[in-house]
Amino acid sequence: MAYRRRLSTLILGRFARNLKARVSAGSVAVSRLWPGRTDRLIIAPHDLRTADATRAAEIYAGRFVFAGKIVTCHGRSIFDYAPPSEDWEVALLGFGWLRHLRAADTAITRANARSLVDDWISNMSHNRPVGRRPDVLARRVISLLSQAPLVLSDTDGRFYRRYLRGLTREIRSLRYITPDIADGVPRLQVLIALCYASLCLANQARHIRATSRKLSDELARQILADGGHISRNPGALIELMIDLLPLRQTFAARNIAPPPALLNAIDRMMPMLRFFRHGDGSFALFNGMSSAPSDLLATLLAYDDTHGNPMASMPHTGYQRLDAGTMTVIVDTGPPPPPSVSDEAHAGCLSFEMSVAGCRVVVNCGIPATGRENWRSFARGTAAHSTVTYRETSSCQFVERTSMKRFLNGAPIVSGPARVEHYREVGAEGVMLNMSHDGYQSRFGVTHRRVLMVAADGSRLDGEHTVAPAPGARLKGSDTGYAVRFHLHPAVKASRLTDARGVMLVLPNREVWTFEALDDKVELEDSVFLAGNDGPRRTVQIVIRQDARHTASVRWSFVRSPSSPAATVARRSARNQAELPL
Structure with missing residues (x-):
């Protein structure tokens, strides 16, 4: 009975999302024709992800290395190549690699960044299905906002306006596809991207209150009382914190008080980062967690003002930690997460x-x-x-x-x-x-x-x-x-x-x-x-x-x-x- 009940809930939820997506499809098409008005970028959020200036030389040479795959473009647009894997395509279309070009900070890398971004926004044929996925689209919006100083440096007014029109078109598409977003981290990433957009662009202020309220509601639902994520995946905390911390700074830079739910969520999530860490700095591997870059974890923990010892119990998320001498034992003591956020969950109870x-x-x-x-x-x-x-x-x-x-x-x-x-x-x-x-x-x-x-x-x-x-x-x-x-x-x-x-x-x-x-x-x-x-x-x-x-x-x-x-x-x-x- 429990099996059938859960399966029925999942099927009905998917039907409802499909219906909402079809209703909003017409609005997405209209948004591409009428992208709205914005005349300037007010602020660019900070990107906490580690940048490597040596990667800029590879990109300039036409070698795009993502997710363990290499594609070399020989005079053609990189967006015209068939992706070697979906992970590679997600990395390319998320535009997070712009941070490597910004780290190099040379006239050549700035011109290279402008050329690649212009190639994307000027040719709608590049917009493949993976690029329209809500999580990929959200990542691209955040990347284009945070790396705008790189792309718009030393540019002319014509490209500046084209860049803003393309960015606004992406943002409006993101607003209209909201009903078709999968539950969990992707939904939060979309709302975070929309909050960034309303704070960073002119003529978007009317959206600040609405998007902040939606983000607050979703944080209250997905971030549990002990700071864990509803999916019980430790990696979800890293994915969210790397965007939530700069978002808090962006609110402060605009002299707007951050939503209390945002501040509370960050305060609760930070101890969970310490909870899942082993003595070598790595994260415990539960419910979809993979390797976490040590430099990224160090960056996040630098924002921890308490620097306290990890807590012994996280009862709402369902984990226990035993520390004695130099030994650390972390145990999964929780049931599976709700079906809607269990796509990455593992059958590791009591491991x-x-x-x-x-x-x-x-x-x-x-x-x-x-x-x-x-x-x-x-x-x-x-x-x-x-x-x-x-x-x-x-x-x-x-x-x-x-x-x-x-x-x-x-x-x-x-x-x-x-x-x-x-x-x-x-x-x-x-x-x-x-x-x-x-x-x-x-x-x-x-x-x-x-x-x-x-x-x-x-x-x-x-x-x-x-x-x-x-x-x-x-x-x-x-x-x-x-x-x-x-x-x-x-x-x-x-x-x-x-x-x-x-x-x-x-x-x-x-x-x-x-x-x-x-x-x-x-x-x-x-x-x-x-x-x-x-x-x-x-x-x-x-x-x-x-x-x-x-x-x-x-x-x-x-x-x-x-x-x-x-x-x-x-x-x-x-x-x-x-x-x-x-």
């Missing part, structure tokens, strides 16, 4: 990541920053997360039919854990987190319970998994196998010990840790780390397989070893010999 002394040890596989379609199905499954997989299935169910995914423009979650419980207890020996979820209960009759215990000095992490029927229920089916998975970061060197009950781990800082499961056999299997800056990387995972009908619980531990790798192996061998029966 965790662990880092020690700035080295990531246990991770989730994550998802690549580009080329996601090749990995999306695997990356969203429970098996790509450091948690329990029952009968090699995921704790969530996704829309699978190709026709339905095409209609919904994605594969949202239609069923998953409905009841996720967690209890945190702090004692003299450390912090214990007791959790459970019912994602497998309706299909297989089992509940997954997990207990994590972090020692007070951060020297060990103990855990226990229980896969058993709920009270009054029974196991369904003859296959009752489950697997406990721990995906390791590629920088960790893992070696299974001779007793097959443990794994020795050597971290990049040469610390030695031992994974132990004395009651169960441990396997090292292939895995893949998808969120690397250089693309997917091969790694390994620790796997413990059991049968819920015979062994309902599995206990394990990660323990820091005070000795070298060789001494650790010798110590365990001696202990195993001592335990042999006479």
Whole structure:
């Protein structure tokens, strides 16, 4: 019933968006013929994204490198070339690369920027479907506004007017396609772009109040009380903060008080940036999070006035953090997000990541920053997360039919854990987190319970998994196998010990840790780390397989070893010999 109810809600919502889009289609066509009046640019917002002046030389030479793909134009317009990938086209048509030309700040790069922008706004045949996507259009509007000083420097009045007409046409199109915007981050990005437009251009002041109100309402709905995003994707915070912080500055530059909802949202989101960070500065990989540039995170955190320690619990977004000594453990303790914003969500309930002394040890596989379609199905499954997989299935169910995914423009979650419980207890020996979820209960009759215990000095992490029927229920089916998975970061060197009950781990800082499961056999299997800056990387995972009908619980531990790798192996061998029966 829950599956059908969620699917019906998604279908009805898509029908409503399609209807609104058709009604507004005529208005979009009129907006292109009558773009409106604006005679000058008042202010250009600041772009916080990192710029690389060396990229300007590549663009001037006709080499456009985006999303791992290269297109070289030989005297032709770059907009006439068939894109090698959708990610490449999104980057090109978002015009964010203008910041690299501005970083070079030479007469040649300014002329190059004008030529490329003029090519775009003067030829409507360039306007391909990807370029009309609301999120791409919003990014292009923000880029053209923020990089206007580069494009309009040393130009004549004729080009200035043509630039403003083209920009105004884009803004009016963005206003009219609002009903067809997907929920979540794209909707906020469009409203942010419209707020920028109303603040930065003359004769747009009448839109400031209306767009500010819409943005405030959407921020109040999408940014939860603890500062997390409704999609539960940590990456959404970065995408939004990189635009919201300059927007706050733009309001101040116009001597207009920023909406209270904007200020409150930024104040709530900033602690969440610290919450998801590991010791090496990377973000935990949950619900669609990929690699995050360290320089971008450093830029955002420079705006944090509190500089406090990360909070321990984010109950509204559904995450817990355990810190002890040099150890950090971040755990997903929340149900799936609402279906309308679950296109990127993963089936990783009760999964965790662990880092020690700035080295990531246990991770989730994550998802690549580009080329996601090749990995999306695997990356969203429970098996790509450091948690329990029952009968090699995921704790969530996704829309699978190709026709339905095409209609919904994605594969949202239609069923998953409905009841996720967690209890945190702090004692003299450390912090214990007791959790459970019912994602497998309706299909297989089992509940997954997990207990994590972090020692007070951060020297060990103990855990226990229980896969058993709920009270009054029974196991369904003859296959009752489950697997406990721990995906390791590629920088960790893992070696299974001779007793097959443990794994020795050597971290990049040469610390030695031992994974132990004395009651169960441990396997090292292939895995893949998808969120690397250089693309997917091969790694390994620790796997413990059991049968819920015979062994309902599995206990394990990660323990820091005070000795070298060789001494650790010798110590365990001696202990195993001592335990042999006479």
